[in-house]
Amino acid sequence: MSTAVESSTPASSPNAAVTAADSVGIVVPLAIEISQPLMLDCGRSLPQHILMIETYGTLNAARSNAVLICHALSGDHHAAGFHAADDRKPGWWDSAIGPGKPIDTNHFFVVALNNLGGCRGSTGPTTTNPETGHAWGPDFPIVTVRDWVRSQALLADQIGIECWAAVIGGSLGGMQVMQWAIDCPGRLKHALVIASAPRASAQNIAFNEIARQAIISDPDFHEGRYAAVGAKPSRGLKLARMLGHITYLSDDAMRARFGRVLRGGGDGRFAFNYEVEFEVESYLRYQGQSFVDRFDANTYLLMTKAIDYFDPAREHGDDLAAAFAKAQAKFLVIAFDADWRFSPERSREIVNALVVANRDVSYAVIDSPLGHDDFLMPLPEYQAVLRGYLQRVADELAA
């Protein structure tokens, strides 16, 4: 298959980062049509579906250097590079993917996708249901992490990848990585699970439920059929995202970044109203608003549910080690010490189960400034661990 990477970029690029030596440059998304039927955990099935993907780097002749990137709650297939020379921001994990970066496109053929149920072009609530001719909306089936792995395995078949050199993901992406190792043990050599957890805790589910209720109780939600009536549950989706952002940062990080600083550089007096006053309020409103502009509420509901349902130990008598018993991949588990959404203790549960299951695993806890969000940051200690591990993966390919 053709790679989406194009080396030629306009000479007078307004954004110098586009032509940086360690950037994958301008990338073009591809729509991959998967025509095999997909049975879903909920009992329904999809006769065919489309996955949007981007690829970076070159697939080798042995087709052995492919790396799959699994995205988190709000991610998509645009993991690295730029879509246009004047793009303000690169893909969501550009800090880690590129020539000479930890996920080195000089060595690896990197595949990123928008998961089934997403809202960036892959089959999901915003795409057309062929049976009705209208957008799926709330009728799109609730998919699970296992469904995603099935769908990603069909994608791998389609693009001719029998075995991934590595499957990598952070947060909800890390859950997909674990599921890959459990469900398709022979199809990946290395599993990199970053800032993740073996299952959502009651607290995680509680936060997700508030996010969902914020969306569902928005008068513009219209039981999920908001698009049909030309509405958008913006207030609910914005609230959901604001709540999410609180969990992505640690208390210390919020204090350091915003403190109690008042906006606007006024005279420091309180305004005694409910307008934006503290910097942190401004930050959350901005994050919430910009999310509304790029994300779909039904997809958000579905993604949070996928997190809540993920629990590979459940079918093995709540024994995670038993779930990992058939896994063959070597694991790297990375946690961030300021992360309270998926804390290091949760990663350690994964590690402990892998030790009991006698799997190869390494575990690093990164001294982190932000919290959960750090898995997207180019922290030197984090990148050294990622780079060191993946260098060995590349060496194995060359051997």
Added chain:
Amino acid sequence: MSECIDNQANERVVERANNRPDNRPNHRVTELRPDLARISDWIAPGARILDLGCGDGVLLAHLARTRQVRGYGLEIDPDNVAACIKAGINVIQADIDEGLADFATGAFDYVVMTHALQALVRPDLVLAEMLRVGREVIVTFPNFGHWRVRLALLRGRMPLTPALPSQWYDTENIHLCTLDDFEALCREFGWAVLERAWLDRRHGTGKLIGLAPNLFCENALYKLRRPNA
């Protein structure tokens, strides 16, 4: 603070070897630290091993290559963790002082700890935990009964020896012991001593050590087994 304490003069040999320009440590080092070589003689091929304070993973790499062991290192220092990961050694970033509660009883054939015992908050508790988690335990420590140490104390000063090169105020070694102290601890807890090796600074065994181990041994290696095991 419970990482492998780099206070052994001859560790520097290995360090030098590790700092070669190609930056590929461990695996290519053919000359293993002599105490580590001796430890590896005590380990049955194919065993499951946990190495506490594994440093950059030199012992595990050697054991994997020569003894086909499977195992994990525990290490607290981020640079050492990164070095292990880069070298393909299974390493788990953790603080030994926080205990081994994450590991099941009898999960390993051997639990090894080289030159970290004296830096632990409660060496006795950690040893007991090691003996719970492992069928056998291999532990090494510097002998505080060595004549150089005693001479320094006789002169009224804390010892500065090749085995103990740090000043009293900045040393990480907070629970030093002599051979006799360690033997007494083993007797008290009923731990069986399966093997002991008393070595000098160069990890050799001299006649003098045999005559008066607690005076002449600088580095002690012990292999223990828990009671009823």
